[in-house]
Amino acid sequence: MRKKITRFLCGGLACLTLLGTLVACSNDDTPPVDTSNNNTVSTDADGTDWWAELPKNNYGGATFTILQPKEQSYEFAEGLTGDKINDAVYKRDIQIESTYGVDLVYMAEPGNWTNKSTFISLVRDSIMAEDDAYQLVNGMTSIIMPLTIEGQFYNYGSLEGMDFSNPWWSADIYNNLQIADRLYAVTGSSMLSVYKGTYVMYANTALIEQRKLTDPVELVLSGKWTLENFLKLTREQGEDINSDEQMTEVDFYGFISSDVTMRGFQTAFDLNLIDRSSEGKLVYKGATQRYYDAVDKFKTLVTNPKDTYILKANDISPLTSIFAADRAIILNETIETAETLATLCDDYVILPQPKYNEEQTDYYVQMGTSAGMFVIPITSDADMVVDIINAHGCLSYLNVVPEYYEDTLKTKYVQVPENMEIIDLINRSIMLDVTYAHNYTVNKYQTEMFCMHTYGGTDAASHFAKFAPSMNGILDGIYSQYAALD
Numbered sequence: 001m002r003k004k005i006t007r008f009l010c011g012g013l014a015c016l017t018l019l020g021t022l023v024a025c026s027n028d029d030t031p032p033v034d035t036s037n038n039n040t041v042s043t044d045a046d047g048t049d050w051w052a053e054l055p056k057n058n059y060g061g062a063t064f065t066i067l068q069p070k071e072q073s074y075e076f077a078e079g080l081t082g083d084k085i086n087d088a089v090y091k092r093d094i095q096i097e098s099t100y101g102v103d104l105v106y107m108a109e110p111g112n113w114t115n116k117s118t119f120i121s122l123v124r125d126s127i128m129a130e131d132d133a134y135q136l137v138n139g140m141t142s143i144i145m146p147l148t149i150e151g152q153f154y155n156y157g158s159l160e161g162m163d164f165s166n167p168w169w170s171a172d173i174y175n176n177l178q179i180a181d182r183l184y185a186v187t188g189s190s191m192l193s194v195y196k197g198t199y200v201m202y203a204n205t206a207l208i209e210q211r212k213l214t215d216p217v218e219l220v221l222s223g224k225w226t227l228e229n230f231l232k233l234t235r236e237q238g239e240d241i242n243s244d245e246q247m248t249e250v251d252f253y254g255f256i257s258s259d260v261t262m263r264g265f266q267t268a269f270d271l272n273l274i275d276r277s278s279e280g281k282l283v284y285k286g287a288t289q290r291y292y293d294a295v296d297k298f299k300t301l302v303t304n305p306k307d308t309y310i311l312k313a314n315d316i317s318p319l320t321s322i323f324a325a326d327r328a329i330i331l332n333e334t335i336e337t338a339e340t341l342a343t344l345c346d347d348y349v350i351l352p353q354p355k356y357n358e359e360q361t362d363y364y365v366q367m368g369t370s371a372g373m374f375v376i377p378i379t380s381d382a383d384m385v386v387d388i389i390n391a392h393g394c395l396s397y398l399n400v401v402p403e404y405y406e407d408t409l410k411t412k413y414v415q416v417p418e419n420m421e422i423i424d425l426i427n428r429s430i431m432l433d434v435t436y437a438h439n440y441t442v443n444k445y446q447t448e449m450f451c452m453h454t455y456g457g458t459d460a461a462s463h464f465a466k467f468a469p470s471m472n473g474i475l476d477g478i479y480s481q482y483a484a485l486d
Contacts, residue, residue, distance in 0.1 A: 041398045044167065050394050055161070057387055058101035064388055066104070067122060068138035069111025072193050072372065075138065076106040085192075088403040092395040100387060107134065112370070114314075116143045127152045127377050135380045136389065138191065141432070142369035146440045148184035149478065151485045154376040154385075156183045161386040168393030170194070170367075170430075176437050179282065180483035185373040187432070189397035190389070195404060196336035197368030198430050199264030199353060203233075205416065206347035207329050211237070216351055217418050220425070223358060227269065227294065230354040231301055234330050238306035241327070247305045249318050255301060256309040256323065257332035258316050259451065262302075264332075264366040266450035267433055268353035269294050273446050274435040274475070281479050282438065284471035287464045294356060295453045295460050302455040310455055320344060334368060335426075338413035349419045352426050365429040366436065369447075441478060444471070 043049045068075060077090035093104050111119040119139060124147075126133040137144070147153070156162045157178065164174045168189040177183055187194055203216045213233050219225040234254030241251045266272075271294060275285040302308045309328070311319055316333060323331040324344035331337070332353070341348060352363040376385050405427060410420050439447045444467065453460035 041402075044398060050166070050168075050398065054390055054394060055387060056099055057384075059384055059387075060101050062102050062384065064102040064104050064136070064384070065107055065134050066136045066138055067107045067109060067134040068372070069119065069140060070108035071110070071112045072370075073108055074192055074196075075372070076104075076108075084403050084407050085400070088400045089192075092392070092400055095395060096388060096391045100391065102384075102388065111139060111143065113140070113142060119143060120147065123147065123375075123377070124150075124152070127379055130379050132377075132379045134377060135385055137375045137377065138372045139375065140193075140370050141185075141187070141367075141373050141437075142440050144185055144373045144375055145437065146443070148375065149441060149481050149485075152378055153184045154378060154380070154382050155486065156186055156376075157181060159376075159382055159386050161383075161390065162186075166390070166393070168390075168397035170432065172431075175276075176432055176434050178280075179438070180479055180485075181280070182482045182485055185375050186389075187367075187371055187373050188393050189401050190374065190393045191372035192400065192404060194367055194371045194430065195401070195427075196334065197370040198335045198426070199261045199268075199366045199368060200333070200335050200426060201351040201353060202323060202331040202333065202337070202341060202348045203351055204323065204326060204329055204331075204348055207326060208233070211329075213329070217349055217416070217422065220351055220363075220422050221418075223355075225351065225354045225363070226357050226360075227297055227354050228357070230330075231297065235301050235304070235307055237329055238304070238308075240306070247309065249309070249322060250327075252327045253309045253322070254307045254328070255330045255332065256319050256328045257311070258319060259310055259312045260368075261332050261334060262310065262451050262455070263447050264353050265298065266447060267364050267366040267431070267436065269356040269450075270360055270364060271356075271450060272433055272435045273449060274438060274442070276434060282434070282475040284468065284475060286468045286471070287460060290356065291450075292460060295450065298450075298454045308455070323348075335409070338409065342413045349416050349422070350414065350426070351422060352429060363425065363429045364431055364433070365426050367430055367432045369436065369440075371432070438478070442471075442474060444474070 074085070075089070076093065077086045080087050080090055096102065097104055109119060109122055120143065123134070123137055123139070139147075157174070164186075169186060170188045173186055173188070174183055177185060208215065214229065216225060216233060219229050237252070237254030238247065239252040240247060247253075271291045273285055273287070275283055277283045302310070309322070316337070319331060319333065320337065320340050322328050324341065335350070338350060352365050355363055374389060376382060405423065410423055414420060414423060435446050439445070445452075449463075452458040453463065
C-alpha cells in the first residue's frame with residue numbers, strides 16, 4: 001500500500017505528521033486501490049508508445065522513498081480529489097507502483113532557500129550514514145546543484161538506461177548541466193516546479209486598450225516582442241494617484257515585479273556570462289557590448305520609481321493586488337502566479353519576457369531556480385532508480401504536464417483565446433542555461449549581475465573589471481573537481 005509521510009522539524013525536534021488520515025501497513029485490512037481504470041495515456045501526439053518501450057522490472061514490494069521540498073507538495077498526491085492535476089499525479093504514481101512492484105513514499109521536508117541548510121543536512125547525513133533512507137532526492141536547483149561537486153551522487157552519464165533524447169527530459173540537459181562529462185542532476189517532466197516556477201509576464205489588456213498601447217500578443221506572435229517594444233509599453237505610464245509625492249502600493253505603474261523574477265531578463269536578452277569552450281569546459285564570457293547596451297536601455301525604466309515597482313519580499317501578494325486593481329500594465333512573475341490572478345481578475349494575457357531585439361531568433365524563457373532536480377544518492381540501487389525515474393518522467397510527460405497545460409493552465413487561467421498559442425510558445429522555450437545551471441556552484445551571483453547593474457545601482461564596467469579576471473580560474477577549478485569524481 002502507498003504511504004506518504006511528511007516530517008516537519010519543530011523547535012529542533014523531529015515531529016512526524018501523516019499526510020492523510022491513515023498510514024497503511026502491509027498487514028492492515030485497507031482495501032487495495034483499484035488501478036483498473038487509471039485513464040493514463042501511453043502514447044504521445046505522434047503515436048509513439050513511450051510507456052511500452054520502457055523495461056518493466058518488478059521489485060517485489062520494495063519501498064522507494066523520494067526526499068523532496070514540502071513547499072512543493074503538489075508534486076505528489078494522497079488520493080483522488082477531483083482536481084485534474086492532483087488526480088493525474090496520483091494515477092501516475094499508482095501505475096508506477098503496480099507496474100514495478102514498489103511502494104512510493106514521498107518524504108516532504110522544508111526545502112526552500114530559507115531552509116536549505118536543513119535540507120542539505122538530511123541528504124548529506126543519510127549518505128554518510130549509508131542508511132539508504134532516500135533512493136531519490138528532488139531538490140530545488142539553487143540548493144541541489146552545489147552538492148553535485150561532492151561526489152555523493154551517481155553520474156547519470158554512466159547509468160545504463162538513461163537516454164536524454166527521451167522527451168521527458170529537458171532539452172539540451174546534458175550539454176547545459178554536465179561538467180567534464182559528469183552529470184549528477186537532471187530535470188524534466190517529472191517536476192511541475194519546472195513549469196510553475198518559470199518566469200513570465202502578465203499584461204493588463206484592459207489598460208492597454210484604454211491607453212491605446214500596442215497589443216503585446218501581436219508583438220509576441222510576430223517575433224517583435226523586444227526590449228524596445230516592452231519599454232514603449234511601460235515607460236512614462238506611472239501616476240502618483242494620491243498625490244503624496246511618494247510612489248507606493250496605492251499608485252499606478254507601468255511595470256511591477258519581484259526581485260527574484262527580475263533575474264530572468266538576463267537570460268531573455270541572451271546575456272549569458274558563462275559559456276562553454278570547444279573542449280566542453282566552462283569559460284567566462286563576461287560582459288559584451290550587447291550587455292552594456294541592454295543595461296543602459298533597461299535602466300531607463302527600472303531606475304524610475306514612477307514607472308517601476310520592484311518588491312524585495314517572498315510574499316508577492318502586494319504585486320498581485322496592484323495588478324488586480326488595474327494599477328499596473330505589466331506584472332513580471334511566474335506561471336504559478338496565474339493560479340492567484342485567475343481568482344482576482346480576468347483582463348490579462350500571459351507573455352514571455354521579451355527578446356533583446358528582432359535579430360534574436362528565439363524567446364528564452366528562464367526556468368526558476370526553485371525548479372526541482374533529481375539526484376541519486378550513491379547508497380541507492382541505481383538500476384531500480386533508473387527504472388522508476390524513467391517511468392515517473394514518462395507518465396508525467398504523457399499525462400501530468402498535458403493536464404497542467406491543456407486542461408488547467410489554458411482552461412482555468414488563460415482568459416484570452418489568442419493567448420493559448422503563446423502558452424505553447426512559452427512551453428517550447430523553457431530553458432536552464434549554463435549560467436543559471438552552475439550559478440550556485442560558482443557562488444559568484446552570476447545570475448544577478450544584470451539586476452545589480454540596472455536597478456541595483458552598481459556600475460557594470462567597474463564591477464566586471466574587479467572580479468572578471470579571476471573567473472576563469474574559478475571555473476577551471478570547478479572543472480577539475482568534477483573531472484576527479486567517479
